[in-house]
Amino acid sequence: MRRLALLISLPLLISLPLLVAGCSDGDNKATFADGAAPSAGASGSVDPSAGDKALSGNTRAICDQATRTTTSFGEAYIADLKIKIDAASQGTAAANEAQQKIERDVSNFSEALAQMGKLADNKALKAALTQMSKQVKVLKGDVTKINADKMSDLTATLDKACGKS
Secondary structure, three states: OHHHHHHHHHHHHHHHHHHHHOOOOOOOOOOOOOOOOOEEOOOOOEEOOHHHHHHOOOHHHHHHHHHHHHHHHHHHHHHHHHHHHHHHOOOHHHHHHHHHHHHHHHHHHHHHHHHHHHHOOOHHHHHHHHHHHHHHHOOOOOHHHOOHHHHHHHHHHHHHHOOOO
């Protein structure tokens, strides 16, 4: 039954990168871990990296980073779901491992959005990134929680804050 739910949800998931990425120029080929989220120091506090300093207060750079990060996340999420579908026939351990990877990727993406929001000086951009982070976080890898309309609205808000609408 779960496999059927995944297969039914697949068309929506295929469109996820488009919904989340907004108006990408198509030239952004960054990886998911291309510096969007700052590294945590030994104390667990956030340690600003050189990439964070370059983004801090730079609306254009933050918007570009958000586009690259969301595009990469969408691609990774689709690949993760394929792994999950394939793992379903390989037993419980493989299925659990696939689900954990999805949950980790969703959590990392949510954190990256939140960190970019903290770096933004532009109030509209900060609000859009923070709201996207919260909405993505509630997914926790559960494809049944994806609301295409809500994701589209959030993307439109981010696009507007970035001057893309």
